[in-house]
Amino acid sequence: MCGIFAYLNFLTPKKRSEVIDILLRGLQRMEYRGYDSAGIAIDGSNDPAAPHSQIALLKKVGKVSVLSEYIKENKELDFDAVYNIHCGIAHTRWATHGSPKDVNSHPQRSNKKNEFLVVHNGIITNYREVKEYLMKKGHEFESETDTEVIAKLIQHIADKYPGFSFRQLVETAIQQLVRLLLLSGCIGL
Structure with missing residues (x-):
């Protein structure tokens, strides 16, 4: 069991600190x-007007209070930056695959540029087969989690089909997970 929470702000000015507090x-x-x-992913650029904001990925082992303290100590983020869109x-993670470590905390990322981030509740039964497949294709893994295979698979598909919409990427990733699941002889995701 895990807890997932998201916040979308559109055309309402909010300080980064307000967004973090809401999350x-x-x-x-x-x-x-x-x-x-626990972990969060937020717009990481200190320039709210930047056309493509980098993503700040902040994760810690332990309770939400540990993550909160870690974020407060972060010197790279401008907490007063105001965003019109965010x-x-x-x-929050209950560890199933991979022990409680910062690197195993969610969100999981597709690459060091944080192009795709995934949070997940559940178990991917065939994650080892998917991980093997992606490693053969040159993808490097950072965590011991099953969730990371989703982010890497979406990245793999995006690299292969650069014109795909986000929806097409997700649908294709789900189809690939199911196909590999059936090939492995498992019956459920």
């Missing part, structure tokens, strides 16, 4: 769903 409050309300670790995701 952390959401996680605190769901902490009973996962207390092994999207953030947050996750």
Whole structure:
């Protein structure tokens, strides 16, 4: 069991600190769903007018309060930056695949540029087969989680089909997961 929370702000000026507070409050309300670790992903650029903002990925082992303290100590983020548009995701983790470690906390990323981020609740039964497939294609893994295979698979598809929409990427990733699941002889995701 895990807790997933997202926040989308559109054309309403908000400070980064407000967005972070909203995400952390959401996680605190769901902490009973996962207390092994917590993480958030937010716009990371200190220039809210930047056309393509980098993503700040902040994750810690332990309760949401540990993540909150870690974020407060972050010297790279301008907490007073005001965004008119912002999207953030947050996750509390109950460890199933991979021990409680910062690197195993969610969100999981597709690459070091954080092009695709995934939070997930559940178990991917055939993640080892998917991971093997992606490693043969040159993808490097950072975590021991099953969730990371989703982010890497979406990245793999995006690299192969650069014109795909986000919806096409997700649909194709699901189809690939199911196909590999059937080939492995498993019956459920």
